[in-house]
Amino acid sequence: QVQPVESGGGLVQAGGSLRLSCAPSGRTFSTNAMGWFRQAPGKEREFVAAISWTGARTYYADSVKGRFTISRDSAKNTVYLQMSSLKSEDTAVYYCAADRFPYRQSFPYSDLAVWGQGTLVTVSS
Numbered sequence: 001q002v003q004p005v006e007s008g009g010g011l012v013q014a015g016g017s018l019r020l021s022c023a024p025s026g027r028t029f030s031t032n033a034m035g036w037f038r039q040a041p042g043k044e045r046e047f048v049a050a051i052s053w054t055g056a057r058t059y060y061a062d063s064v065k066g067r068f069t070i071s072r073d074s075a076k077n078t079v080y081l082q083m084s085s086l087k088s089e090d091t092a093v094y095y096c097a098a099d100r101f102p103y104r105q106s107f108p109y110s111d112l113a114v115w116g117q118g119t120l121v122t123v124s125s
Contacts, residue, residue, distance in 0.1 A: 009119030022096030
């Protein structure tokens with residue numbers, strides 16, 4: 001049984017940084033693109049970033065481009081989201097996601113299946 005493990009959330013001041021990690025146990029996602037979504041209070045879940053299965057391609061929402069960096073360590077079966085220059089509007093629960101299909105360099109974000117409890121990021125102004 002796959003147990004997604006998201007970690008790294010917390011309280012940070014505006015302008016600060018955090019690194020989120022997603023290390024699912026019970027299954028390897030080394031052949032799947034991975035991504036992050038977030039959901040702020042009272043808002044719909046939105047795409048944040050994604051990385052292809054090889055790590056060669058990355059994709060970002062305009063709202064985080066230049067501030068967030070997604071990366072992966074396939075040997076550790078872990079995907080990261082380095083968040084810098086955080087703003088109050090980045091406050092949300094962040095969820096890890098995996099492509100439903102393996103071996104893809106490009107893909108519709110809707111094919112990223114979100115799972116897990118998420119990790120809360122709170123940015124204070």
